[in-house]
Amino acid sequence: MNMRKLVRRAAMTAAAVAIAGTALAATSAPANAMAPEWYRCYIGGHGWMWCMDV
Secondary structure (H helix, E strand, O other), rough: OOHHHHHHHHHHHHHHHHHHHHHHHHHOEEEEEEEEOOEEEOOOOOOOEEEEEE
């Protein structure tokens, strides 16, 4: 195996580790959830109602 292949393989491995680390950090971070509160929303067939995202 020549040096160019070794360098390329090392670069690809480092990139894969970086992508996996970023994905793990993004999925394990806590959600920025808002406090539940009521708001006006329109539901087709029912009209205007009070809704809450839970």
